[in-house]
Amino acid sequence: MTYRLLFALLAISLTACSSTLKRTPSTNTAATLNSEQALRIQYLGVGGHIISVGERHVIAAPSFTNPHFLLSGPFMPLSSDHDKVDRYMPKVPNAEMLLVGHAHYDHLLDVPRVATQQAPNVRIYGSQTTVNTLSAALDPDRLVAMNTIMASGSTPGQWLYNQQRDVRIMAIESGHAPHIAGIKFMSGTVPKPLSDLPWHSFGWKEGQTLAFLIDFLDASGNIQHRVYYQDAASQAPLGLLPQLADNKRVDVAILCPASFSQVEDYPEAIVRDTGARHFILGHWEDFFANDLEGEQRFVRLTDEDEFIQRLEQSMPDDSRWVLPALFTTYTFEPTS
Numbered sequence: 001m002t003y004r005l006l007f008a009l010l011a012i013s014l015t016a017c018s019s020t021l022k023r024t025p026s027t028n029t030a031a032t033l034n035s036e037q038a039l040r041i042q043y044l045g046v047g048g049h050i051i052s053v054g055e056r057h058v059i060a061a062p063s064f065t066n067p068h069f070l071l072s073g074p075f076m077p078l079s080s081d082h083d084k085v086d087r088y089m090p091k092v093p094n095a096e097m098l099l100v101g102h103a104h105y106d107h108l109l110d111v112p113r114v115a116t117q118q119a120p121n122v123r124i125y126g127s128q129t130t131v132n133t134l135s136a137a138l139d140p141d142r143l144v145a146m147n148t149i150m151a152s153g154s155t156p157g158q159w160l161y162n163q164q165r166d167v168r169i170m171a172i173e174s175g176h177a178p179h180i181a182g183i184k185f186m187s188g189t190v191p192k193p194l195s196d197l198p199w200h201s202f203g204w205k206e207g208q209t210l211a212f213l214i215d216f217l218d219a220s221g222n223i224q225h226r227v228y229y230q231d232a233a234s235q236a237p238l239g240l241l242p243q244l245a246d247n248k249r250v251d252v253a254i255l256c257p258a259s260f261s262q263v264e265d266y267p268e269a270i271v272r273d274t275g276a277r278h279f280i281l282g283h284w285e286d287f288f289a290n291d292l293e294g295e296q297r298f299v300r301l302t303d304e305d306e307f308i309q310r311l312e313q314s315m316p317d318d319s320r321w322v323l324p325a326l327f328t329t330y331t332f333e334p335t336s
């Protein structure tokens with residue numbers, strides 16, 4: 001297959017073995033890389049990533065419970081598998097930010113466990129629906145709703161910083177493709193804080209879907225790395241970048257092949273708009289009851305070859321892409 005060939009040609013450095021058995025963050029074994037300044041992105045499956053520079057980490061909401069398809073329907077009891085989360089989620093105690101693109105169960109169900117066990121110092125940034133849903137499990141001080149400060153169209157949103165002010169994030173108004181045949185499940189919002197977490201999948205409502213820009217900054221406030229992240233295929237112009245004065249090119253854009261054929265011009269619109277140096281395909285595996293240590297299949301009802309062909313046709317000549325194996329870390333050199 002095309003992507004297997006491309007794997008070998010990628011200019012980016014693969015610092016972990018490609019084994020799907022990897023359970024913990026990979027160590028940087030590439031001697032040529034400046035580990036303090038390099039950007040590292042570890043794929044955790046579904047929408048989950050740990051995005052790091054040195055000891056600075058931003059987490060994109062992971063999913064490990066991954067129930068069987070039949071248990072994902074309405075009114076089938078569903079709860080986070082804490083043992084599984086504890087086994088597979090790396091410990092990231094100094095992470096301050098955890099980003100949630102939308103509030104469906106495959107993005108949010110395991111977040112309360114992660115936020116109490118593996119990443120106890122994160123605040124969670126997402127939609128008001130994400131905040132209202134998680135209010136049942138986490139201190140409201142740790143939940144940040146981005147709806148009123150997200151970028152919309154060409155208008156930038158508000159940057160929010162970590163304590164050291166060397167990492168910042170901006171939410172972007174985005175969208176969520178229908179799941180199949182133009183039908184989207186679990187849509188809608190949660191207008192008020194919940195007192196109990198939803199007990200079945202259809203209680204985990206989408207809310208406002210967001211994309212994010214993540215900047216890592218040097219001591220002078222210059223952008224070292226810029227990452228674009230989305231966890232759902234969006235119908236442009238939703239998800240496109242706002243107009244930013246810095247004109248910084250996106251270094252890595254994390255895209256979402258799942259359900260891409262349900263929207264027009266995806267991934268082309270995002271690929272052209274971000275013009276990223278590297279594209280990572282997230283949320284690509286069929287996660288229903290998947291074995292996190294086994295071979296992963298591409299998400300069902302999705303044409304992998306078509307997605308890759310359209311990505312390759314629309315990306316800049318100097319860009320590369322990768323379909324990461326679970327728990328693999330990729331490392332990217334700084335460009336300036």
Ligand SMILES: [Zn+2]
Nearest residue numbers: 102104176232
């Ligand atoms: Zn979703």
